[in-house]
Amino acid sequence: MFPARYAREMPHRYRLEAHKCKTCGKAFIPRRQKCDKCGATDFEIIKLSDRCRLVTYTIIHIPASQFKDQSPYALGICEFPEGVRLTAQVADIEFDEIKTGMELQVEFRRIQTDGPAGILAYGYKFVPVM
Amino acid sequence: MKDVAVIGVGMQRWGELWDKSLRDIFVESALLALADTKVDKLDNMFIGCMSSGLFVGQEHIGSVMADYLGQRHLAAGRVESACASGGLAFRCALVEVASGMSDVVLAGGVEKMTDTSGDGATYALASAADHEYEVYNGATFPGLYALMARAHMEKYGTTRDQLAHVAVKNHKNGAKNPNAQYPFEITLEQVKSSVMIAEPLRILDCSPITDGAAAVILCPLEMAKKFTSKPLVKVTGSGQATDTIALHTREDLTTIASTTEAAKKAFAMAGKKPEDIDLAEVHDCFTIAEIIVSESLGFFAAGQGGPAVEAGETAIGGRIPINPSGGLKSKGHPVGATGIAQIYEIVKQLRGEAEKRQVENARVCLAQNMGGSGGSTLVHILEVV
Numbered sequence: 001m002f003p004a005r006y007a008r009e010m011p012h013r014y015r016l017e018a019h020k021c022k023t024c025g026k027a028f029i030p031r032r033q034k035c036d037k038c039g040a041t042d043f044e045i046i047k048l049s050d051r052c053r054l055v056t057y058t059i060i061h062i063p064a065s066q067f068k069d070q071s072p073y074a075l076g077i078c079e080f081p082e083g084v085r086l087t088a089q090v091a092d093i094e095f096d097e098i099k100t101g102m103e104l105q106v107e108f109r110r111i112q113t114d115g116p117a118g119i120l121a122y123g124y125k126f127v128p129v130m
Numbered sequence: 131m132k133d134v135a136v137i138g139v140g141m142q143r144w145g146e147l148w149d150k151s152l153r154d155i156f157v158e159s160a161l162l163a164l165a166d167t168k169v170d171k172l173d174n175m176f177i178g179c180m181s182s183g184l185f186v187g188q189e190h191i192g193s194v195m196a197d198y199l200g201q202r203h204l205a206a207g208r209v210e211s212a213c214a215s216g217g218l219a220f221r222c223a224l225v226e227v228a229s230g231m232s233d234v235v236l237a238g239g240v241e242k243m244t245d246t247s248g249d250g251a252t253y254a255l256a257s258a259a260d261h262e263y264e265v266y267n268g269a270t271f272p273g274l275y276a277l278m279a280r281a282h283m284e285k286y287g288t289t290r291d292q293l294a295h296v297a298v299k300n301h302k303n304g305a306k307n308p309n310a311q312y313p314f315e316i317t318l319e320q321v322k323s324s325v326m327i328a329e330p331l332r333i334l335d336c337s338p339i340t341d342g343a344a345a346v347i348l349c350p351l352e353m354a355k356k357f358t359s360k361p362l363v364k365v366t367g368s369g370q371a372t373d374t375i376a377l378h379t380r381e382d383l384t385t386i387a388s389t390t391e392a393a394k395k396a397f398a399m400a401g402k403k404p405e406d407i408d409l410a411e412v413h414d415c416f417t418i419a420e421i422i423v424s425e426s427l428g429f430f431a432a433g434q435g436g437p438a439v440e441a442g443e444t445a446i447g448g449r450i451p452i453n454p455s456g457g458l459k460s461k462g463h464p465v466g467a468t469g470i471a472q473i474y475e476i477v478k479q480l481r482g483e484a485e486k487r488q489v490e491n492a493r494v495c496l497a498q499n500m501g502g503s504g505g506s507t508l509v510h511i512l513e514v515v
Contacts, residue, residue, distance in 0.1 A: 009262055030263065056284075056383060058276035059329040060268060064256060065249040067268050075268050075328075077277055077378040085378040087277075088267045100284060111267060123267060 006119060013123040016050070016106065018084060019043040027082040050106045052078035052126065055085065059095055066112040074098055078106075078126055092127045105129050131228040133351035134365045136512065137358040138167035139474045144342030144462035145311040152186050152242040153198045155343040159467075160199050160238055163345035167357045172347075173232035175199075175206040176222040178215035178239035179466035182208075184254035186245050195238070205232075212258035213415060215239060216469025217499030217508025220346065221368050224510075227348050234357075238345035239467035251339050255465070258502040260376040272336055272416065274377050274503040276328035279418035281383040283330070286433030288421060290330060294321035295439045296417035297334050297459050303446060304456020306486035309471075311340050311462030335417040340462030344470040346477065351515070361481045367402065367496075367511030369395030377503045386419075386504035389426040393498070396509040397428075402494060404428035407450060407511075409479060409489045410496040411472035414457040420444075423498055424452060427509075446489055454479065454487045469499035469508060480514040 009030065011017040018029040023040035029048065034041055057076035060067070067073070074090035076098070090098055091109065104126040111123040140162025147155060156177070164170070175196060183189045192206035211218040216239030223237035243251050256265045259274060282288045298318055304310040316334060324334040347357075354362050371391035374380055380387065397403060404427060412427070414420035421435035429450050430438045438444055444452040455461050455475035458468060476495040478484045493514050500507040 055378075056277045056281040058273050058280060058331075059326075060270060060273050060276075061326045061328065062270070062272070063268060064252050064265070064270060070268070073268060075273055075277070077383070087264050087269055087376065087378045100280070121266070125267075 001118060001121065003119060006121065014108065016048040016124065018046050018048050018082060020046045027084050029084045029086065046082065048084065049081050051129065052080045052104055052106060054090070054098070054100055054102050054104055054126070055079050056100055057090055057098055076126055078104060086124070088123070089125045091125045103129055132230060134224055134227045134348050135351040135354040136346050136363045136365065136473065136477050137349055137354050138163045138169065138347035139345070139477045140164070140166055141309050141344040141471060141474045143309045144340050144464060146244045147341040148244065150341070152182055152188060152191070152240060153194055155242065155341060156195050156238060156240040157198045159343040159345040160195070160236060163236065163347050167347055169234050169347060169357050171234070172201060172204055172236050173234050174223070174226055175204055175236040175238065176219040177206065177208045178217070178219035178469055179208050180210060180212050180215050180241060181254045181257065182242070184257065185251070186242050211506045212501030213413065213465045214469055214499045214501035214506045214508050215466040216344070216471070217497070217510070218469070220469060220473055220510060221370055221508055223348050224365055224368055227350060233353060234347065234349045236345055236347050237470060238343065239470035240343040241464035241466040242341050243339045243464060244341050263376050270328060272328040272331050275416040275418050276331045277377060278383050278422065278503070279330055282418060282422060285384050286436070288433070288436035290322060291318065292421065292436030292440050293330070293335055293417040294318045296414060296420045297321045299439060299445050300414060300453050300457040300459040303454050303487055304460025307456045307461060310456045310460050311338060312460050313456070331416055331418070337415045337458035337463035340464040342462055342464035342467045342471070344467045344474050346470055346473050362515045363477050363480045363512050364515045365510060366513050367396035367400030367509070369393060369399070369509040370507070371395070372506045373504055375502070375505050384422065385432065386422055386426045386500065386507065388504050388507040389423055389498060389500060389509070392507040392509040393427050396511050400511040402511060406494050407496045408492045408494050409451040409454055410498065411455060411475050412452055412457070412498040413468070413500045414453055414459050415463060417459070420452065420457065427496070427498060446487060451489045454484065454489055469497070472497040472499055473510065473512070476512050480512060
């Protein structure tokens with residue numbers, strides 16, 4: 001992964017910075033240049049809550065090569081109070097304890113290793129509420 | 131707009147074609163399509179191909195294929211909409227002919243997927259999802275459809291057995307298709323005990339990695355009799371729509387809205403309703419996809435796609451036969467070629483040339499081809515005239 005490509009996503013991945021439309025209030029992550037609800041182009045930066053609700057999930061047994069050291073792992077879609085949804089791993093939980101509708105929290109974690117000379121890639125995972 | 135006919139179709143058996151290259155398999159099918167007509171010279175050619183660059187390192191295949199087809203200087207280019215690239219190539223050819231810009235146009239599709247490792251193929255296919263916000267976090271294509279499957283099962287009570295019935299039915303059809311990659315029947319128990327990929331989807335819920343191509347030739351309906359003496363097949367409806375690239379951005383994970391929107395346009399253009407369709411070729415990249423698509427196209431109410439396949443309503447001889455060709459599951463899924471192979475099957479059915487898998491009295495047929503997790507869909511309606 002080229003460092004510039006990685007670095008430009010840091011605000012969303014590291015700090016959960018989202019864009020909120022100044023006209024209608026709809027939130028987006030990652031950033032957008034045009035609101036798909038009202039068509040406006042002015043946004044303010046907000047930080048997403050660290051709590052979210054699990055909408056659906058799966059257990060991945062056959063992953064992409066960069067995730068082989070982690071499989072099997074749970075992957076889910078969570079909805080945030082701001083209205084946006086994200087896809088990420090559900091970690092630190094037994095698979096049979098995962099239930100749709102459960103509240104989870106977002107934590108900053110290592111996501112993948114990018115090979116011998118590559119960068120370590122960080123981002124967010126969903127974990128049980130402490 | 132001119133009325134447009136499909137006058138020729140060509141396809142060779144799909145599979146792991148280790149002794150044939152990307153250009154070999156495309157040109158074979160294109161020559162078969164030409165031989166199915168009295169056409170010797172094309173005016174234009176659209177090639178659906180998702181990722182010849184990532185699979186075999188070759189881009190610019192408009193030039194490659196025109197060159198090896200022996201038609202130097204032919205107007206030709208590649209179009210891409212992930213797994214719906216073939217459907218998009220067909221629509222481009224349709225518009226080209228309908229507008230009067232060209233008369234005789236070839237729409238083809240090709241993908242050479244086994245010249246790379248399993249990891250390489252997974253990487254290439256994953257580029258049809260949101261690379262930064264799905265794939266980066268560990269999503270795979272079976273994983274995305276598994277997320278839809280769980281949502282559908284929890285909302286409507288769709289069962290593990292109903293998913294398996296899609297694979298069993300499509301293999302039963304594919305066993306009668308000489309072009310299928312896996313032309314054999316499988317049992318419910320085999321599906322349910324096969325290797326787990328992304329819960330609840332197992333390997334026999336998934337379409338395979340395939341090398342393959344298909345080609346069809348279009349011309350104005352008024353010229354069609356000059357080029358073929360076979361029953362004339364007219365394209366009466368075409369619809370195209372997109373949806374968000376990331377699955378998680380969609381409000382409802384139990385439907386495929388791009389399919390619903392594309393179908394609305396195609397039905398309106400053809401002046402038809404879902405109940406007018408005699409058979410459909412749909413994009414069963416995973417078993418859950420066929421169930422959801424059969425609902426999103428309006429063949430069944432939301433939540434009724436599972437019970438319908440279990441009751442045999444989508445089998446050959448059922449109320450609305452779906453994937454008589456064997457679908458992606460049994461026939462194979464060389465991604466860029468799939469949308470054209472659907473048209474191939476429909477033309478064969480409309481001409482009464484589908485042999486052991488022939489659906490009786492097929493006069494109005496629908497093809498639905500989608501990209502990614504439903505980020506794009508092409509729907510076409512064809513009728514025998």
